[in-house]
Amino acid sequence: xxLLENLNDRQLAAVTLxxxxxxxxAGAGSGKTRVLTTRIAWLIQTxxxxxxxxxxxTFTNKAAKEMLTRLxxxxxxxxxxxxxxxxxxxxxxxxxxxxxDAGLPATFQILDSADQLGAIKRLLKAGNIDDERYPPxxxxxxxxxxxxxxxxxxxxxxxxxxNRKFVELYALYDAQCNREGVVDFAELLLRCYELLDxxxxxxxxxxxxxxxxxxxxxxDTNKLxxxxxxxxxxxxxxxxxVGDDDQSIYRFRGAxxxxxxxxxxxxxxxxxxxxxxxxxxxxxxxxxxNALIAHNTSRLGKELWTQAGEGEPVRVYExxxxxxxxxxxxxxxxxxxAEGHARAxxxxxxxxxxxxxxLEHALFNAAIPYRVYGGLRFFExxxxxxxxxxxxxxxxxxxxxxxxxxxxxPPRGIGARALEQLADAARGAGSSLYAAVGSLSGKxxxxxxxxxxxxxxxxxxxxxxxxxxxxxxxxxxxxxVAHYRNDKEGQERVENLGELVNAAAAxxxxxxxxxxxPASRAGDEEAATQIPSALVAFLSHASLEAGDNQAEAGQDxxxxxxxxxxxxxxxxxxxxxxxxxxxxxxxxxxxxxxGLEEERRLMYVAITRARRRLYISFAQSRLLHGQTRYGLRxxxxxxxxxxxxxxxxxKVPVGMGAGARFGAWYDPAARAAPAVSAPVRTAASSxxxxxxxxxxxxxxxxxxxxxxxxSGDDARAQVNFGPHGIKWLALAVAKLTPA
DNA sequence: TCGGTTCAGAGTATT
DNA sequence: TCTGAACCGA
Numbered sequence: 206x207x208l209l210e211n212l213n214d215r216q217l218a219a220v221t222l223x224x225x226x227x228x229x230x231a232g233a234g235s236g237k238t239r240v241l242t243t244r245i246a247w248l249i250q251t252x253x254x255x256x257x258x259x260x261x262x263t264f265t266n267k268a269a270k271e272m273l274t275r276l277x278x279x280x281x282x283x284x285x286x287x288x289x290x291x292x293x294x295x296x297x298x299x300x301x302x303x304x305x306d307a308g309l310p311a312t313f314q315i316l317d318s319a320d321q322l323g324a325i326k327r328l329l330k331a332g333n334i335d336d337e338r339y340p341p342x343x344x345x346x347x348x349x350x351x352x353x354x355x356x357x358x359x360x361x362x363x364x365x366x367x368n369r370k371f372v373e374l375y376a377l378y379d380a381q382c383n384r385e386g387v388v389d390f391a392e393l394l395l396r397c398y399e400l401l402d403x404x405x406x407x408x409x410x411x412x413x414x415x416x417x418x419x420x421x422x423x424x425d426t427n428k429l430x431x432x433x434x435x436x437x438x439x440x441x442x443x444x445x446x447v448g449d450d451d452q453s454i455y456r457f458r459g460a461x462x463x464x465x466x467x468x469x470x471x472x473x474x475x476x477x478x479x480x481x482x483x484x485x486x487x488x489x490x491x492x493x494x495n496a497l498i499a500h501n502t503s504r505l506g507k508e509l510w511t512q513a514g515e516g517e518p519v520r521v522y523e524x525x526x527x528x529x530x531x532x533x534x535x536x537x538x539x540x541x542x543a544e545g546h547a548r549a550x551x552x553x554x555x556x557x558x559x560x561x562x563x564l565e566h567a568l569f570n571a572a573i574p575y576r577v578y579g580g581l582r583f584f585e586x587x588x589x590x591x592x593x594x595x596x597x598x599x600x601x602x603x604x605x606x607x608x609x610x611x612x613x614x615p616p617r618g619i620g621a622r623a624l625e626q627l628a629d630a631a632r633g634a635g636s637s638l639y640a641a642v643g644s645l646s647g648k649x650x651x652x653x654x655x656x657x658x659x660x661x662x663x664x665x666x667x668x669x670x671x672x673x674x675x676x677x678x679x680x681x682x683x684x685x686v687a688h689y690r691n692d693k694e695g696q697e698r699v700e701n702l703g704e705l706v707n708a709a710a711a712x713x714x715x716x717x718x719x720x721x722x723p724a725s726r727a728g729d730e731e732a733a734t735q736i737p738s739a740l741v742a743f744l745s746h747a748s749l750e751a752g753d754n755q756a757e758a759g760q761d762x763x764x765x766x767x768x769x770x771x772x773x774x775x776x777x778x779x780x781x782x783x784x785x786x787x788x789x790x791x792x793x794x795x796x797x798x799x800g801l802e803e804e805r806r807l808m809y810v811a812i813t814r815a816r817r818r819l820y821i822s823f824a825q826s827r828l829l830h831g832q833t834r835y836g837l838r839x840x841x842x843x844x845x846x847x848x849x850x851x852x853x854x855x856k857v858p859v860g861m862g863a864g865a866r867f868g869a870w871y872d873p874a875a876r877a878a879p880a881v882s883a884p885v886r887t888a889a890s891s892x893x894x895x896x897x898x899x900x901x902x903x904x905x906x907x908x909x910x911x912x913x914x915x916s917g918d919d920a921r922a923q924v925n926f927g928p929h930g931i932k933w934l935a936l937a938v939a940k941l942t943p944a
Numbered sequence: 945t946c947g948g949t950t951c952a953g954a955g956t957a958t959t
Numbered sequence: 960t961c962t963g964a965a966c967c968g969a
Binding site: 264265266291292293294315317318389390391393394425454455457458556557558559579616620748749750751767768769770791792793794803807829830 | 945953954955956957958959
Binding site: 559562828829830831832 | 960961
């Protein structure tokens, strides 16, 4: 099977780049994931690197899974042992393997955001801190931003007393986490970074191993993630970074687009490849996207084009109110369904979650099935978190967060007073709540003692069981199942607890976690020595991958979501709603530095989700916070090229006569399509040259052989010289020396 | 321990 | 206007 078949010129050049750092600017729908996975497969197939020598990083589990699936289809190897995963997943893996060096217990647990907030509230309570003056949420943000900037409490600059208190609390929080053997998400990354920074032997080991580092969605990396990557790259390894500055929409959570420019400079990137051919949308949709994003000033520069023709115009609709907007949308959707469109291929996008209510209301009344993204995920459900807390206590009794969550759930007569006493005792002894139980007497003491006994016996009984059996044991013996069975509305919760047993069974079989032979994980010599138990691994999995956000995923339903959550997805039909000043662009963004440009990128992301048909709608008035607000039509509408747009309602001129400024949109057919790439055939060897071999040419420097054809004097080699491009060279003439 | 009342806040989100 | 969290009384 030829991996390079059907790649366009740019894709081919990117996939077969020599071993030098590269920045691939991948536009929406340009085959980004394909390039990334084919690059890995090609490197392995041509023997340039072993599967163990590749490190590939993504942001979401979904993206990681997608890459793994595609890789497995391209390569006849077991891709499971590869270091391909999310930043957090890979850091977790490394920390598990070297937990001693990292100063962590083997069974360390991962706090999700809710757990972390709980831990912070507990900290404030224990220290008698005024949580009005120091809101837990603010402290959480403060700690996470500091960690994401690579700063410990001692490194944070203090400029006033208020600030000093935050820093002080940050230090206390870290101390509490250490005591309890838990780490939050940001800590996974920072700990891993510090581990590599401090431990030269380890750093050199991994630098020697990961010859090829590939990063997905590079524009979304934060400072710490970039620093971590730099450390693994060292001075010799190449980073293959794929990203799109025009789709950078996560600055509010720490993403630093500037990493792209820093990367170019610091790694002396000479290979900058733009993937601009779009395989997703019609020409009008792309013209709208291009024209819109052209209004941004800080761009690396990129313009999407397609061979697909202009397709349908972008339809724009003006409604009187948000209610009418929803009503119109319902009618339009009915028509689309009647025409045979699948509901799941129709997406309704909005800027903020609050907008979904009106839409849901209308859809519900019209009996159109829909699915809203972004609800509670499976592992975040209360009953599931309860069961997980019991499991955590089995592994790590010092986990006070888990302890407090279930010590009195189901109710067993342990009230606030008892817990306060216990907290005092624990603080006095500098121990965990669990360990302090022995020092309490009386009724509270005996109830707590019974709880400890329960956990201890669960731990004892769990020892010989499989993971699924352990979960089942906990479900029953904790009293959770019985508790929810008695609850009128607990049926679904009981089912979810059963689902957790299934999830445990699936986890063991998917991850190859045979409990008897833990060291059998292929190709992973570090982890083999210190493989965590299946239970510990499952608990990490539960924290790192919160699972799907709603049931009924199988049903053919309309897809409702924010523009942010639509990133990376595509649909035949897309509705972008609420295009009003103040809403999209959102008013809060206007006071932020470059906030408007980020909003515009968000709109760009929204537009480029559509394959065939795109609707954009707005309302003259909208009910917001109980008040009717009259918003102007979004400036983004004015930034679309007239020729690509069809107004479904009369276009009322606004202010300065927009539209005139924007010239006629270009004809996509007039854009020269690049020559179709030469047929690629793979020959074994010719003139002593092999595919995948690095060679040197007097004029073009180092390159990598990507293809061979002909024989004898006619033999030619196709060589990718990186910044000098891809060349066909006659081997009888060109002087190629092995490099 | 639960259920009702009060009050603030209402932008986007993955791990 | 609506929601969620915190709080208080029974």
